[in-house]
Amino acid sequence: MTSRGLFITFEGTEGSGKSTQFRLLIERARAEGHTVVETAEPGGTSIGRQIRKILLDPANSELGPTAELLLYFAARAQNVDELVNPALACGEMVISDRWTDSSWAYQGTGRRLGTDLVEQLDTIACRGLVPDLTIYLDIDLETGLRRARSRNVETQLNESRLDDETLDFHATVRKAYFELAQRYPGRFRMVDASRTVEEIATDIWRLVEERK
Ligand code: TYD
Numbered sequence: 001m002t003s004r005g006l007f008i009t010f011e012g013t014e015g016s017g018k019s020t021q022f023r024l025l026i027e028r029a030r031a032e033g034h035t036v037v038e039t040a041e042p043g044g045t046s047i048g049r050q051i052r053k054i055l056l057d058p059a060n061s062e063l064g065p066t067a068e069l070l071l072y073f074a075a076r077a078q079n080v081d082e083l084v085n086p087a088l089a090c091g092e093m094v095i096s097d098r099w100t101d102s103s104w105a106y107q108g109t110g111r112r113l114g115t116d117l118v119e120q121l122d123t124i125a126c127r128g129l130v131p132d133l134t135i136y137l138d139i140d141l142e143t144g145l146r147r148a149r150s151r152n153v154e155t156q157l158n159e160s161r162l163d164d165e166t167l168d169f170h171a172t173v174r175k176a177y178f179e180l181a182q183r184y185p186g187r188f189r190m191v192d193a194s195r196t197v198e199e200i201a202t203d204i205w206r207l208v209e210e211r212k
Contacts, residue, residue, distance in 0.1 A: 015147030
């Protein structure tokens with residue numbers, strides 16, 4: 001029997017360099033001979049990408065917090081069934097750009113929907129699937145938002161609905177991540193994202209090697 005693969009997730013506030021580190025880790029793990037399945041939240045699957053469009057389009061200003069929360073979990077449930085669980089069952093490494101911790105921080109805390117509600121929905125959508133390692137890239141808010149907003153102008157992706165939130169909102173989200181680090185010190189690892197790309201990548205690889 002193949003043993004279950006390793007499930008790694010990335011978390012971070014806006015402009016933390018998460019996408020760069022996500023890519024570097026995938027490349028490194030593949031270079032070391034791992035079969036890696038990459039996914040993202042919201043997104044990852046075709047259904048997930050359709051849901052992502054609704055969630056991140058700034059034109060959808062009427063989208064209510066509860067509908068927003070349920071859409072994130074709808075995308076996640078699809079990801080679990082279609083991609084993550086099958087890959088883990090084959091012993092593969094799954095690396096996801098965001099997971100339930102984002103809903104905990106952004107919707108549960110940032111939107112004040114309550115973290116209990118997020119945990120209940122996680123039970124329904126993920127059915128006990130929890131990341132083995134979560135890498136949280138921490139950056140101060142001003143630096144992060146400056147980076148995120150200039151990227152939105154450059155890429156013209158029309159995905160700024162959450163980046164456009166107030167500084168207070170993002171401060172609350174960052175505090176929620178600190179709380180997760182305290183709650184789950186084994187799984188949830190905070191990495192200082194104000195350093196060079198290489199320094200951060202070295203730290204992340206060390207954390208992954210500890211789990212292999
Ligand atoms: P992402 O694609 O990771 O973009 P970024 O690199 O800008 O962080 O995430 C898109 C947005 O979706 C981001 O602002 C965080 C938000 N989000 C939530 O609010 N809740 C969730 O459960 C997830 C997965 C993401």
